[in-house]
Amino acid sequence: MADALVVLQLDTRFPRVPGDIACPETYSLPMRIEIVPKAQVADVVSADPEALDITGFVSAVAAADAKVVSTSCGFLAYFQKALAARTEKTFLSSALVALPTLRARFRDEEILILTFDAQVLGAPAYSRALDGFEGPVVGLKKSMHLYKVISEDLKHLDFQQAEADIDELVCSALSRSPGIRAILLECTNLPPYKHIIRRHFAGEITDCLTVLESACAGLVKEEFLR
Structure with missing residues (x-):
């Protein structure tokens, strides 16, 4: 059976837990x-994306048969158009490609973007x-623990510590913006x-997985779409 999905992953070794875009256990179909x-993360998550050599991504996109x-990094949204032009397959660089659709339904002040690095974005x-x-x-x-694991490409992830940090971050963000009706997760x-x-939030959550599921029904396990 042909693969339903190919994920172009950065050259990293940090743990990919179920629900992560680059964890096979996230999916119901072959990937x-x-x-x-x-x-590297430091090269891709950059305020100067033009400095990134995307030759490897261009080759990988062209060769991908799914x-x-x-991709495993939402900041590659910068290259959405350039990379999509290299393949006839559906290419989705980032959850950020869903932002126009969200903005058609919600006011900007009702949408919260959670990202790996707000300063860079x-x-x-x-x-x-x-x-x-x-x-x-x-x-x-x-x-935050998760930031360090990703940015330093650490081999160990303390999932409970990451949960606690995310809990505090989201609680604080929503308290500052109580009118939020939709959350977009840039970070995969x-x-x-x-x-x-x-x-803390009962509204709509859009992320890389919901975007992929929209393009290929049945791809993502239901438990990771809630």
Whole structure:
């Protein structure tokens, strides 16, 4: 059976728990992970994305043979158009591709973007991807365990500590913006913590998994779409 999904993963080794875009246990259909050599978090999550050599991504996208092709980092939304042009398959770089649809249904102040790095996402280079979005954008704190695991490519993830940190972050963000009706998770490593977000928020959550499911019904296990 042909793969339903190919995920172009950064060249990282940190743990990918169920619910993460690059964890096979997240899916109900066959999928494959292609690691893009030398693609490091510090290079991809950058205020100057033009400095990134995307040759490896271009080659991987062109070679990917699956119904849907995606990436393991939402900041690659900057290259959505360029990479999509390299394949006839459905290419979804990031959950940020769903932002226009959300903005058609909600006011900007009703949408909260949770991102790996708010400072980088707020850089001028990403203005096209955000298209003038004026709602709240909240990033992981650099002191948070999950941020350190990802940015330093650590081999150990304390899931309970990550849960506690996310709980505090989301609670604080929603207290500052009580009118939020939709949350968009830019970071592909945040979906495993949606159950934590649900402690504080009953509205719509859009992430890389809901975007993939929209493109290929039955791809993602139901438990990770709630």
